[in-house]
Amino acid sequence: MTQLHPETYREAARKAIGDPVLQKALAGLQARFGRGAAEAYRRLPEGPHLRHTAHEIRERAVAHLDVLLERLAEKIRQNGGHVFFASDATDAVEYCIKVARRHGVRRVVKGKSMVTEEIDLNEKLAAAGIDAVETDLGEYIIQLAGEKPSHIIAPAIHKTRYDIAELFVKNMGIPYTTDPPALTRAARKALREEFLAADMGISGVNMACAETGHITTVSNEGNIRMATTLPRIHMAFMGMERIVGRLDEYEILLRLLCRGAAAQTMATYVSYTAGPRRPEDSDGPEAFHLVVIDNGRSRILADPRFREILYCIRCAACLNVCPVYGKIGGHAYGFAYSGPIGAVVTPLLTGINRARHLCQGETLCGACMEACPVAIDLPRMLLALRETLAYGDAFWKTTPANPLEGLAFKVWSRLTANRRTWECFLKAAALGQRLFPKKGNRLRRLPPPFHGWTRKRDFPSLAPETFLARWRKNEIEVAKDIP
Amino acid sequence: MECMTRTASPSKVTLFIPCLVDALWPEVAEAMVRILRHLGLSLDCPADQTCCGQAAFNGGYRREARRAARRFIEIFEGAQCIVCPSGSCVHMVRRHYPGLFREAHPWRRRAEAVASRTYELTEFLVDVLNVKDLGARFSGRITYHDSCHLLRGLGVKEQPRSLLRHVTGADFVEMENADSCCGFGGTFSLKYPDISAAMVNAKVDHILSSGARTVVACDAGCLINMAGAMSRRGISVNALHIAQVLAGVDFQRTCPF
Amino acid sequence: MIPPDQKAFLGRIRQALGHAPHESRNGSHLFMQGPSREELQILERYRQRTAKDREELLEQLMEAAKPVHLCVRRLPDPEAAGAAIAALVQEKAPEPDTVKQVVAWRHGLIDGLDLHLLPEQSAVRVHRTPPLDPLMDPARRHAEREAQRRAIAKAHMGVTAADFCMADTATLVLRARPGQPRSVALLPPVHVAVITLDQILWDMKELFALLRWEARFAAQGLSRYMAFISGPSKTADIEATMVHGAHGPREVHLFVVASAPGRLQYVGQRSTFSALTK
Numbered sequence A: 001m002t003q004l005h006p007e008t009y010r011e012a013a014r015k016a017i018g019d020p021v022l023q024k025a026l027a028g029l030q031a032r033f034g035r036g037a038a039e040a041y042r043r044l045p046e047g048p049h050l051r052h053t054a055h056e057i058r059e060r061a062v063a064h065l066d067v068l069l070e071r072l073a074e075k076i077r078q079n080g081g082h083v084f085f086a087s088d089a090t091d092a093v094e095y096c097i098k099v100a101r102r103h104g105v106r107r108v109v110k111g112k113s114m115v116t117e118e119i120d121l122n123e124k125l126a127a128a129g130i131d132a133v134e135t136d137l138g139e140y141i142i143q144l145a146g147e148k149p150s151h152i153i154a155p156a157i158h159k160t161r162y163d164i165a166e167l168f169v170k171n172m173g174i175p176y177t178t179d180p181p182a183l184t185r186a187a188r189k190a191l192r193e194e195f196l197a198a199d200m201g202i203s204g205v206n207m208a209c210a211e212t213g214h215i216t217t218v219s220n221e222g223n224i225r226m227a228t229t230l231p232r233i234h235m236a237f238m239g240m241e242r243i244v245g246r247l248d249e250y251e252i253l254l255r256l257l258c259r260g261a262a263a264q265t266m267a268t269y270v271s272y273t274a275g276p277r278r279p280e281d282s283d284g285p286e287a288f289h290l291v292v293i294d295n296g297r298s299r300i301l302a303d304p305r306f307r308e309i310l311y312c313i314r315c316a317a318c319l320n321v322c323p324v325y326g327k328i329g330g331h332a333y334g335f336a337y338s339g340p341i342g343a344v345v346t347p348l349l350t351g352i353n354r355a356r357h358l359c360q361g362e363t364l365c366g367a368c369m370e371a372c373p374v375a376i377d378l379p380r381m382l383l384a385l386r387e388t389l390a391y392g393d394a395f396w397k398t399t400p401a402n403p404l405e406g407l408a409f410k411v412w413s414r415l416t417a418n419r420r421t422w423e424c425f426l427k428a429a430a431l432g433q434r435l436f437p438k439k440g441n442r443l444r445r446l447p448p449p450f451h452g453w454t455r456k457r458d459f460p461s462l463a464p465e466t467f468l469a470r471w472r473k474n475e476i477e478v479a480k481d482i483p
Numbered sequence B: 001m002e003c004m005t006r007t008a009s010p011s012k013v014t015l016f017i018p019c020l021v022d023a024l025w026p027e028v029a030e031a032m033v034r035i036l037r038h039l040g041l042s043l044d045c046p047a048d049q050t051c052c053g054q055a056a057f058n059g060g061y062r063r064e065a066r067r068a069a070r071r072f073i074e075i076f077e078g079a080q081c082i083v084c085p086s087g088s089c090v091h092m093v094r095r096h097y098p099g100l101f102r103e104a105h106p107w108r109r110r111a112e113a114v115a116s117r118t119y120e121l122t123e124f125l126v127d128v129l130n131v132k133d134l135g136a137r138f139s140g141r142i143t144y145h146d147s148c149h150l151l152r153g154l155g156v157k158e159q160p161r162s163l164l165r166h167v168t169g170a171d172f173v174e175m176e177n178a179d180s181c182c183g184f185g186g187t188f189s190l191k192y193p194d195i196s197a198a199m200v201n202a203k204v205d206h207i208l209s210s211g212a213r214t215v216v217a218c219d220a221g222c223l224i225n226m227a228g229a230m231s232r233r234g235i236s237v238n239a240l241h242i243a244q245v246l247a248g249v250d251f252q253r254t255c256p257f
Numbered sequence C: 001m002i003p004p005d006q007k008a009f010l011g012r013i014r015q016a017l018g019h020a021p022h023e024s025r026n027g028s029h030l031f032m033q034g035p036s037r038e039e040l041q042i043l044e045r046y047r048q049r050t051a052k053d054r055e056e057l058l059e060q061l062m063e064a065a066k067p068v069h070l071c072v073r074r075l076p077d078p079e080a081a082g083a084a085i086a087a088l089v090q091e092k093a094p095e096p097d098t099v100k101q102v103v104a105w106r107h108g109l110i111d112g113l114d115l116h117l118l119p120e121q122s123a124v125r126v127h128r129t130p131p132l133d134p135l136m137d138p139a140r141r142h143a144e145r146e147a148q149r150r151a152i153a154k155a156h157m158g159v160t161a162a163d164f165c166m167a168d169t170a171t172l173v174l175r176a177r178p179g180q181p182r183s184v185a186l187l188p189p190v191h192v193a194v195i196t197l198d199q200i201l202w203d204m205k206e207l208f209a210l211l212r213w214e215a216r217f218a219a220q221g222l223s224r225y226m227a228f229i230s231g232p233s234k235t236a237d238i239e240a241t242m243v244h245g246a247h248g249p250r251e252v253h254l255f256v257v258a259s260a261p262g263r264l265q266y267v268g269q270r271s272t273f274s275a276l277t278k
């Protein structure tokens, strides 16, 4: 598999921008879902304000995570299920491999789960000699292509039907066709065999409810139901924050999740699992394991500046409205999570300095916050991340990311502290700009830090005199009637 | 959104000139002066002002931003009503200044006081003065770009539109995705120019397909970005600040490019 | 005994939240002790439901069913539903890898459909899924389970009941019970569900209020496994083209029959561990 790194944000972004197929797919995705979610919130009986209620629910849940997880584990164990608390990726993966070995598991089918992407489960299972097949159609396609998902909900948006046809011909030996229903049928057939042959089904968790002791999985294809019904063992992975206390709270979040994710009032399938099947049940897995994952989350929890990101329910609504994501796609973010949520959570999970471009490469336009079903203030956290990069931060062990920029802002701070100094600076700059090619009033090429701008855009030249200078000299014309 | 209509029609207005307007595009400030004087307001413009510190703040440089905020507050504290032709600068003052100081800090109260008296031009005209028709004239088809901080930060959406609809001779049309970011984002456009350029070019495509010959916005940053991209692509659509349209100034002369 | 992984894990969380790491916190205030005022109203509304209300619910359900491609039909009685199923069996050609066979839950309402008459009419086999006897020898139980699984995987139509149907979103609610394998509603390309009119609820709020507080439903609660099903399986993963039947059923039909007293859905629980209806 191609490994991605958050360090390559700029280059990966450039590549994505130059890919016309991807550009068209991204625009289509955002046109379809971006506005749809907002419209779906408006149509809620409680109105869009329900997002703020949901925010409070998540806030309460995260503030009582220990209590809720304890209750969930207790209930699941009462039903004969197993719960494992994994402090990091290695813990989680090792537990999975251990259980798989104990049960003689050779084939694994997976329902889409971002947290297993986060812990690189597939690669590690493969290294342990266990094949894990992705069963969400989009995930399956990109697994065949040896790539990584580029969107939380629509992982294969960057593939055309022609790409997919070729992949299927090569991997399944079907006759060439580019007809989506025919391709879907072919995948259905291939994956049906996988489901029936698999020993273990792996899923994520969209949301757990402590009161009832359930985990929920949501899908439209039905692959998750397959993966959690047919194999002998079901193992579910959840980020530790994906839980709420009560069923009525859960109800609100599920409605918002469906709306945020795909502008649906209800996803096609929502499954509630509380444990393995009983001896008298006809089907369902004989063993159920829930793996609760920390992997850096308790560190986020400990910092009130960033705790809010744990309210996220991974619906991808913010991706669907983000103008930056809409241009650079998911791969540029270099990790399981992309778009605005990735921009905040990836630095926190993998290192802020390392993933600095993710939190700096946004315009702070605020579209994500409006789209978020739980009204998370993503721009606020982007700013807070940037602050840790500006000055360094002991808690997150960051160092100033760009000392030159830091110096520039110090100088700027001096220059703007006094109007006269500021005007001297502007005058000097006005002199300086004469050195650069100009057409009419526009500058065609400028030195750093403006050189990037002038690669594709013109820049206006400084006015011969500032407004304030003219105001001082009383040169601003006295109003005549507006024509 | 708090429409601050509680201020009984002020007679005196203090001008808050964004640094971009001051240095790159003074015509915008001139147009604003013209509008406000036309409405019979007496104007004051603190000669010491430089910059609100938004760029530093957005870059994560809170300390520098706080320094700028203190200076701004000292300069503008005495003003009854502060008006600025930029949504993002007002957003900075109104939404971010108070948070730069701790809850109990005396500066917090001062910041809040200044924040509550600062208005963006179109919201000031429509919500405070209750003026929608300035009697301006224009000819041709125009479209409007929503600047992010004005729209989502301050909730100003209809005010500029209703002002534009009242301009005689202006054929106002909505473009697709009027509310999506143009890709300016202050230093973002310098640090991530490729992404920024891709975004602005998408915006320009929407402007073109609206058929408008003029794109109007309430923020010099967005306009410079859009105009810069159009100028490079050889597109002859004008980018005008709303103040220029409302002041009815001959736009041929006042376009930044 | 708290396992060490859990102890360390929850300790870290407590510490991050500023609490003593090794003391369990009391969380009773986070959970409900009784129905909320809103839920009491919902329960009252449910209990007072009139025939007219039920008609309204059905209408709402039919409206919501359209966009999710759930085919809803109202039929006078289980016999009519049985006949409608027979007609569907005739009409639907089996897909590749399935044969013209029906697999049907063991359940009071489904038993009343007279599906055993189908083989005579059309030479289509009907498999029933009786509960497995928990006292049975595990090897035999395993063999029976495997036999059921093979039958379900081969059938081109699955017939189930449902616990409820939410009108608001056209969502069937199925709780796990012996004799009612979940895969019957999942593997066959055509899924037919039969419910009575009084099983239609307004929405999730009503459903959850019933599952929490209405004694006859709360006893089982959400059960080991509960599924919400809103129409056929869907995917739009190939160039955003909507295709039905990605993994689950390509078609879902819902037959609503008049509520017959004593024929409520949980009658199914009475079913005995009798032999397969062949």
Ligand code: SF4
Binding pocket: A260, A311, A312, A313, A314, A315, A316, A317, A318, A319, A340, A341, A368, A371, A372, A373, A374, A375, A376, A378
């Ligand atoms: S941040 Fe909000 S919108 Fe984005 S994935 Fe999380 S919940 Fe969804």
